Amino acid sequence: MDKPEIRIKDIDSHWTKFKMSDVIKDMYNGQTPYRGESSYWNGDINWISSGDLNRGIVLSSTEKITKEGQKSANLRLVPKGTMVIAITGLEAAGTRGNCGILGIDTTMNQSCMALFPDNEHLITPFLFQWYRKYSEELGIKLTQGTKQQSYNASIIKDIELNLPLIEEQKVISNILTQFDKQLYDVSKRILSLRQMKAASLQSMYPKKGENKPQIRFKGFDEPWEEKSLNDCLEISTERNTENKYGIYDVLSVSDDYGVMNQIELLGRSYAGKSVRNYGVLKEGQIVYTKSPLKSKPYGIVKYNNYQTGIISVLYAIYNVKEGVSAEFIHYYFDPAWRLNDYLRPLVRKGAKNTMNISDEDALTGSVLIPSSFEEQQKIAYFFRTLDKQISLEEQKLESLKRIKSACLDKMFV
Numbered sequence: 001m002d003k004p005e006i007r008i009k010d011i012d013s014h015w016t017k018f019k020m021s022d023v024i025k026d027m028y029n030g031q032t033p034y035r036g037e038s039s040y041w042n043g044d045i046n047w048i049s050s051g052d053l054n055r056g057i058v059l060s061s062t063e064k065i066t067k068e069g070q071k072s073a074n075l076r077l078v079p080k081g082t083m084v085i086a087i088t089g090l091e092a093a094g095t096r097g098n099c100g101i102l103g104i105d106t107t108m109n110q111s112c113m114a115l116f117p118d119n120e121h122l123i124t125p126f127l128f129q130w131y132r133k134y135s136e137e138l139g140i141k142l143t144q145g146t147k148q149q150s151y152n153a154s155i156i157k158d159i160e161l162n163l164p165l166i167e168e169q170k171v172i173s174n175i176l177t178q179f180d181k182q183l184y185d186v187s188k189r190i191l192s193l194r195q196m197k198a199a200s201l202q203s204m205y206p207k208k209g210e211n212k213p214q215i216r217f218k219g220f221d222e223p224w225e226e227k228s229l230n231d232c233l234e235i236s237t238e239r240n241t242e243n244k245y246g247i248y249d250v251l252s253v254s255d256d257y258g259v260m261n262q263i264e265l266l267g268r269s270y271a272g273k274s275v276r277n278y279g280v281l282k283e284g285q286i287v288y289t290k291s292p293l294k295s296k297p298y299g300i301v302k303y304n305n306y307q308t309g310i311i312s313v314l315y316a317i318y319n320v321k322e323g324v325s326a327e328f329i330h331y332y333f334d335p336a337w338r339l340n341d342y343l344r345p346l347v348r349k350g351a352k353n354t355m356n357i358s359d360e361d362a363l364t365g366s367v368l369i370p371s372s373f374e375e376q377q378k379i380a381y382f383f384r385t386l387d388k389q390i391s392l393e394e395q396k397l398e399s400l401k402r403i404k405s406a407c408l409d410k411m412f413v
Contacts (some may be wrong), residue, residue, distance in 0.1 A: 003413065009206045019157065024118065027156065029108075030111075033073045033112055040069030045067065045323075047064055047065045050087075054098065078108060081104050085113050087113045097138070101125075113156070125174075129173055172412075176407065220372060226373050229363040231321065233286060234282075234321060234405070235317070238317075239279060240280055240310045250270075250283075250309060250311070251281055255293055277315045278312060278313065279312075284304065285318060286320065286330070287302055288318070298347045299343065302330060303330030326379030327376075327383075328370075329367075372411060
C-alpha cells in the first residue's frame with residue numbers, strides 16, 4: 001500500500017519510500033561539560049538530556065550550563081523548532097527513543113540527537129509525528145536480537161519511511177499538531193484541578209494540633225470536634241445469606257475509581273464458588289479495604305456512591321451514624337498522609353503483608369469533624385464537584401487520544 005486510507009482533499013499522489021539518509025541533511029549529538037568543574041554549571045544556557053524529551057514541545061531543561069561549560073564541551077546551540085530524539089536512556093525509565101520538538105534554543109548531552117530534514121522531501125513537523133507513531137516499533141526492530149542499547153547515526157540513516165509530497169505533509173502535520181495542543185491543554189487542566197484538590201484537602205481541614213481549618217465556607221466558625229471514629233460509624237453485619245446477589249454483583253474497591261463492579265473494573269470475577277457469606281455493601285455506606293497499596297500501605301477507606309452489591313468478608317463495611325456525612329468521611333481519608341497517620345497506630349502487619357486489624361479496632365482512632373452536618377455536606381459537595389470536573393476532563397483526554405490514534409493509523413502508510 002502506497003496511499004493512506006484517509007487523504008487530504010484534492011491530493012491523490014502516491015507516497016514514496018526513502019531511507020532516512022536520503023532526507024536528513026544533518027544530525028548530531030550533544031556532549032556533557034566536565035562535572036567536576038563548578039564554573040561550568042548552574043548558568044543561564046539550557047542543557048537538555050533524554051529525560052527532558054517527553055514526546056511533546058520541550059519548553060525547559062532540567063539543568064543549565066555556563067558559557068564556559070558550553071565552550072569546554074564544544075557544544076552547539078540547537079535552535080528552537082528542531083526535532084531531538086533520545087538515542088540512549090534508562091530502560092526502566094523509558095526515556096530511550098523519546099522525542100521532542102524544541103520550544104527553546106538549547107544545548108544537549110550525548111544521549112540526545114538533533115535531526116535536520118532537507119525540507120525538500122521531508123519537514124520537521126511531519127518527521128516528528130511519523131516518529132511518534134513508529135518509535136516503539138522502531139525501537140524493537142533496532143535492538144532485536146542484539147545487545148544494542150542505543151541508536152547511532154548509521155542506525156538512524158538506515159531507517160526507511162514512506163513520504164507524501166511536502167504539501168500533504170504540511171496538512172497532516174497541522175492536523176496532528178492541533179490534536180497535540182488540545183491534549184496538552186486538557187492535560188494541563190487536569191493537573192491544575194488535581195493540584196487544587198490536593199491544596200484544598202490541606203487547607204479545608206484543620207492542621208495537626210488545631211481545631212479550625214484555614215479556609216471555611218461562609219457562616220461556619222465553630223471549632224471542629226475531635227471524636228473517636230466509633231462515634232461516627234458503626235459496623236454493618238448484613239450478609240448475602242439468602243443469595244440475593246450473585247457473582248455479577250460482586251464489587252471491588254479502587255483508590256482511583258472508588259467502588260465499582262468487579263468484572264467492570266478488573267475484567268473478570270475473582271469470587272469463590274459461593275458468595276453466600278459476602279457482606280452486602282449498600283449505596284451510602286463506608287468500606288475499608290485491608291489491601292495495601294504503595295501510597296496507602298494500611299488499606300483504603302471509600303464511600304460507596306456506586307450501587308448496592310456484595311463484597312469479600314476481608315473488607316469492613318460501616319454505616320454512618322446520625323449527624324455524620326459519609327462523603328465527608330470519604331474525603332477526610334482521601335489524602336494518603338491523613339489516612340496513613342490514622343491507621344498506622346492501629347494496624348499490625350502480618351505475614352505476606354496482611355493487615356491484622358479487626359473491623360472494630362479500625363474505629364478506635366480519632367478524627368476531627370465539624371459539629372455542623374451542613375458544613376460536612378458543603379465540604380463533601382465541593383470535593384464531589386471537583387472530582388466530577390477531573391473525571392470529565394480525563395474522559396475528554398482519553399477521547400482525544402483515541403481520535404488522534406485513529407488518525408495516525410489512517411493518515412500514514
